[in-house]
Amino acid sequence: MNYRHAFHAGNHADVLKHIVQLALLDTFKRKDSPFFVLDTHGGAGRYLLASEESRKTLEAEEGVMRLMAQPKLPAVVERYLKAVQADNPVGAMISYPGSPLLSAQTLREQDRMAVCELQDAEAASLKALFAHDSRVAVLHADGYAQNKALLPPKANGVKIGRGLVLIDPPYEGQDAEYQRILASVSEILARWPQASFAIWFPIKQRRTILHFLRKACALPVKSVLTVELLVRPDDSPLRLNGSGMLLLNPPWQFDQVLAPAMPALKQYLGEAGASTRLQWLKQAE
Ligand code: SAM
Numbered sequence: 001m002n003y004r005h006a007f008h009a010g011n012h013a014d015v016l017k018h019i020v021q022l023a024l025l026d027t028f029k030r031k032d033s034p035f036f037v038l039d040t041h042g043g044a045g046r047y048l049l050a051s052e053e054s055r056k057t058l059e060a061e062e063g064v065m066r067l068m069a070q071p072k073l074p075a076v077v078e079r080y081l082k083a084v085q086a087d088n089p090v091g092a093m094i095s096y097p098g099s100p101l102l103s104a105q106t107l108r109e110q111d112r113m114a115v116c117e118l119q120d121a122e123a124a125s126l127k128a129l130f131a132h133d134s135r136v137a138v139l140h141a142d143g144y145a146q147n148k149a150l151l152p153p154k155a156n157g158v159k160i161g162r163g164l165v166l167i168d169p170p171y172e173g174q175d176a177e178y179q180r181i182l183a184s185v186s187e188i189l190a191r192w193p194q195a196s197f198a199i200w201f202p203i204k205q206r207r208t209i210l211h212f213l214r215k216a217c218a219l220p221v222k223s224v225l226t227v228e229l230l231v232r233p234d235d236s237p238l239r240l241n242g243s244g245m246l247l248l249n250p251p252w253q254f255d256q257v258l259a260p261a262m263p264a265l266k267q268y269l270g271e272a273g274a275s276t277r278l279q280w281l282k283q284a285e
Helices: 012-028 052-057 064-068 075-086 099-106 120-129 174-191 206-217 254-258 261-269
Strands: 035-039 046-048 095-097 112-116 136-139 162-167 196-203 224-230 242-248 275-282
Touching (some): 012 035, 012 064, 012 075, 012 099, 012 224, 012 242, 012 254, 012 261, 035 099, 064 075, 064 261, 075 095, 075 261, 095 099, 099 112, 099 120, 120 136, 174 196, 174 206, 196 206, 206 224, 206 242, 206 275, 224 254, 224 261, 254 275, 261 275
Parallel strands (some): 035 112, 035 162
Antiparallel strands (some): 046 095, 196 242, 224 242, 224 275
16 A cells, blocks of 8 residues: 555645534534544544645645634634644644544543454554544454444443444545445444444546445435535546545534535635535435
8 A cells, every 4th residue: 555644634635524523523523422432543633734745735734724824714624723733722723623532632531433444554653642542442454344343332341332444544545445335334234333434435437436426325314414614626547636525424414514514625726627515316205
């Protein structure tokens, strides 16, 4: 595997993904009952913005840093920026927190999380970050293959009903990745039918993802919502022109939580021809 998230941390795709992730977890926190997070592709957990990788691509400059420069943003975006700032207590933006750290910041005493990561260095980084957090289990393992071991989720032997599965693979073998995601979601639903899912997907040319989205709608879920940010027209198969989050069984009216963020993301992260989309592909009756 060649993929290293350090080259991309804090880019427009991370911004979209992490805004959605935090907004989902915040809605779970409206009730006291515990929730569980399964982060199947955890990455390193924290990324230094002064690293050689980050300085090579400068992707964070065109992502999170552009938002940091704005005096006022919608509450759902401000909430995300506060979470990023909480990982930078001295004030200057030194590091960018990945999905497992952002979730861990949000968990309460009663909530639990499991994070999987396949690569040695990334898994070691996660283990070090969460060594003293008993709510978080780090597995140096294939995130698609842990469903039997982890689900249905439990805390102190008691089943946890609600929760989020975050699936954020590198898409190195694109078609195969879509197949693995769909197979894994089916398996998870069989063991944990109440699960909500947030699945990140790249957009180079949008038509190439339509088959995947159609297949996702055929899964035994009540509702399917997609949220997309194209930072430029999706006319080239060679560039990451945008990305989306496919949400299965999201909270009721979750589109209304995200809607205020969309114009700001387009305005501050987009180039000419940028666009956003927030669309129910299947709605609970
Ligand atoms: N979710 C992270 C975040 O938002 O901060 C970023 C994850 S990055 C896009 C994808 C990660 O998945 C990489 O660190 C890669 O090593 C890891 N990976 C690839 N295949 C995997 C698999 N089958 N199981 C677990 N991790 C995998």
